Amino acid sequence: xxxRTSALMIxxxxxxxxxxxxxxxxxxxxxxDPFANGGANAGIAGSASDPSSPAYFQQSVGDRxxxxxxxxxxxPEGRSTLDGQAVWLLxxxxxxxxxxxxxxxxxxxxxxxxxxxxxxDAARAYLVAQxxxxxxxxxxxxxxxxxxxxxSEEACYxxxxxxxxxxxxxxxx
Amino acid sequence: xxxxxxxxxxxxxxxxxxxxxxxxxxxxxxIEITExxxxxxxxxxxxxxxxxxxxxxxxxxxxxxxxxxxxxxxxFRELPSSAFISQVSDFGAPVQYADWKAIxxxxxxxxxxSVNGNQINVKFRLYDVFSGAELGDGLQFAGTVxxxxxxxxxxxxxxxxxxxxxxxxxxxxVVYVSExxxxxxxxxxxxxxxxxxxxxxxxxxxxxxxLAPRFSKxxxxxxxxxxxxxxxxxxxxxxxxVQRRVLxxxxxxxxxxxxxxxxxxxxxxxxxxxxNTDIYSMNINSGVTxxxxxxxxxxxxxxxxxxxxxxxxxxxxxxxxxLYVMNAGGGEATRISFGEGRYGTPVWSPRGDLIAxxxxxxxxxxxxxxxxxxxxxxLLTASFLDEGPTWSPNGRVIMFARExxxxxxxxxxxxxxxxxxxxRPVRTPEGGSDPSWGPLQP
Numbered sequence: 001x002x003x004r005t006s007a008l009m010i011x012x013x014x015x016x017x018x019x020x021x022x023x024x025x026x027x028x029x030x031x032x033d034p035f036a037n038g039g040a041n042a043g044i045a046g047s048a049s050d051p052s053s054p055a056y057f058q059q060s061v062g063d064r065x066x067x068x069x070x071x072x073x074x075x076p077e078g079r080s081t082l083d084g085q086a087v088w089l090l091x092x093x094x095x096x097x098x099x100x101x102x103x104x105x106x107x108x109x110x111x112x113x114x115x116x117x118x119x120x121d122a123a124r125a126y127l128v129a130q131x132x133x134x135x136x137x138x139x140x141x142x143x144x145x146x147x148x149x150x151x152s153e154e155a156c157y158x159x160x161x162x163x164x165x166x167x168x169x170x171x172x173x
Numbered sequence: 174x175x176x177x178x179x180x181x182x183x184x185x186x187x188x189x190x191x192x193x194x195x196x197x198x199x200x201x202x203x204i205e206i207t208e209x210x211x212x213x214x215x216x217x218x219x220x221x222x223x224x225x226x227x228x229x230x231x232x233x234x235x236x237x238x239x240x241x242x243x244x245x246x247x248x249f250r251e252l253p254s255s256a257f258i259s260q261v262s263d264f265g266a267p268v269q270y271a272d273w274k275a276i277x278x279x280x281x282x283x284x285x286x287s288v289n290g291n292q293i294n295v296k297f298r299l300y301d302v303f304s305g306a307e308l309g310d311g312l313q314f315a316g317t318v319x320x321x322x323x324x325x326x327x328x329x330x331x332x333x334x335x336x337x338x339x340x341x342x343x344x345x346x347v348v349y350v351s352e353x354x355x356x357x358x359x360x361x362x363x364x365x366x367x368x369x370x371x372x373x374x375x376x377x378x379x380x381x382x383x384l385a386p387r388f389s390k391x392x393x394x395x396x397x398x399x400x401x402x403x404x405x406x407x408x409x410x411x412x413x414x415v416q417r418r419v420l421x422x423x424x425x426x427x428x429x430x431x432x433x434x435x436x437x438x439x440x441x442x443x444x445x446x447x448x449n450t451d452i453y454s455m456n457i458n459s460g461v462t463x464x465x466x467x468x469x470x471x472x473x474x475x476x477x478x479x480x481x482x483x484x485x486x487x488x489x490x491x492x493x494x495x496l497y498v499m500n501a502g503g504g505e506a507t508r509i510s511f512g513e514g515r516y517g518t519p520v521w522s523p524r525g526d527l528i529a530x531x532x533x534x535x536x537x538x539x540x541x542x543x544x545x546x547x548x549x550x551x552l553l554t555a556s557f558l559d560e561g562p563t564w565s566p567n568g569r570v571i572m573f574a575r576e577x578x579x580x581x582x583x584x585x586x587x588x589x590x591x592x593x594x595x596x597r598p599v600r601t602p603e604g605g606s607d608p609s610w611g612p613l614q615p
Contacts, residue, residue, distance in 0.1 A: 105356075105558065108474070108531050109384060109385060109561065109607070110385070110429065110430040110443065110473040110474045110517065110518065111489075111517050113405065113427070113429050113430075113443075113445070113450075114445055114471040114473050117445035118448045121447045121448040125447075138425070140403070140405070140427065141445065145359075145384070146357075146382075147356055147357055149357075150355060150357050150580045150582070151580050152557070152578040152580075152582065
């Protein structure tokens with residue numbers, strides 16, 4: 001009898017949880033579509049040709065830096081990209097950013113979370129050193145949970161070992 | 174609630190025994206698991222006798238689950254019913270040992286089932302065929318019809334226990350992450366299932382990434398990591414009510430890799446702050462935290478010894494991921510892994526004698542075990558990606574997740590005996606990862 005009662009309670013509670021659990025991760029997948037999140041400029045003014053647009057930041061400045069296997073040291077190319085990000089962030093002071101750290105699938109889950117944190121923090125620290133206010137930057141690690149390339153080869157792994165600067169805020173009107 | 178009653182009936186079968194039988198075999202029915210079983214023990218599990226109208230189907234189902242539990246260990250081989258000479262149609266009738274011996278059944282499980290409304294009653298006896306005697310007393314379990322699989326698991330646990338001398342593990346549950354979708358759009362939700370993959374219940378939705386659920390020692394609560402707030406945070410979920418709450422954490426940090434201490438009140442976990450990840454403990458009621466490691470390295474994946482006195486964890490303080498043991502209060506840690514490659518996700522066995530781990534070496538992943546001082550390392554599996562071991566309640570079986578290679582890669586739960594034998598997938602409705610094996614249920 002007790003078994004049956006608890007099963008019914010689980011069913012009832014599940015339906016409650018489903019109702020009270022909003023889709024909060026939609027925005028968090030902004031690695032693939034950073035502008036779904038945070039009310040960034042939309043329309044023509046926000047197109048990639050507008051140097052103050054997030055689209056410009058992503059495509060022309062470059063929103064991501066890549067890392068070697070099991071490393072969180074910034075490469076010369078990575079520092080160059082972050083120099084551009086810092087200039088852009090200093091010129092567009094109404095934006096904040098979340099820096100997402102990621103790892104490839106070669107590694108255990110917990111370690112990759114910590115490794116992603118190292119990578120995100122390496123990018124964050126570099127931007128702060130270039131004068132970006134630390135209060136404008138947050139970091140989050142996804143470990144190996146959000147690859148953008150799915151083959152099990154170095155060509156894909158290299159793109160997945162990344163820190164992505166995802167803009168938020170900005171003037172929406 | 175399932176309860177059991179010790180039967181006091183005389184073991185009728187033994188009375189009919191010819192004296193020569195007992196002398197003909199080499200000793201009592203026994204499997205020594207530690208030696209590694211190469212030749213599984215032949216067992217017959219006839220359908221349980223229906224003692225009420227319409228319970229024949231239930232009798233057959235119960236027998237199938239009991240047999241599946243036993244053969245699933247790799248220690249037993251089931252004899253097909255087509256080979257049976259005797260049919261068991263009366264639970265109380267004497268066992269025809271000669272008929273079972275003739276087909277080389279070494280163990281025989283007989284049973285009877287009665288169903289009254291939603292109530293089910295199961296009796297069973299275990300026979301050592303070559304000794305011509307019952308092994309232990311008959312037992313009786315009662316419960317509700319929808320809990321019938323648990324009763325079958327309880328019967329199988331007793332059979333396993335009597336023949337191996339070890340505790341059983343069939344009447345137990347596993348909490349894990351159920352997965353769907355391709356690698357670049359994988360959806361994860363927490364689920365709990367019977368150890369054999371039956372009776373899956375989902376505990377969360379798949380809106381947010383959820384990782385690495387961990388049962389409490391009593392199986393009443395689960396710790397896990399969720400991105401529900403946008404950042405990795407640790408939640409504690411009550412399995413019965415499915416109520417959950419987030420554990421306190423400092424703004425600007427990430428927390429993950431939680432596990433309960435044996436006391437059920439203390440949680441160890443990792444906090445990432447800046448580039449650094451260390452291990453902390455928290456009293457789950459008061460929220461008081463203690464920092465247990467303090468190095469610039471990555472320290473994560475802590476797991477308590479069963480007595481709660483020590484913690485094994487992974488750290489890359491030496492330059493690569495290795496395993497360390499420290500006291501539960503933190504402080505000096507002793508490195509225990511020294512082989513080639515990287516070691517992570519250590520888990521102390523419930524017996525306290527071994528530590529299971531994930532090893533990464535030369536582009537392959539392994540599940541392995543070592544003694545708690547790091548000696549006698551043995552790798553049990555090898556594949557493109559094996560990860561995240563968890564122990565059966567009796568410390569004899571390890572469940573883990575195996576992800577296949579390539580764009581279509583998919584994660585599946587597997588189990589393997591600690592001898593390295595009997596690798597087999599656990600059938601779940603969707604993909605699975607991050608299993609955590611709960612206790613044997615009361």
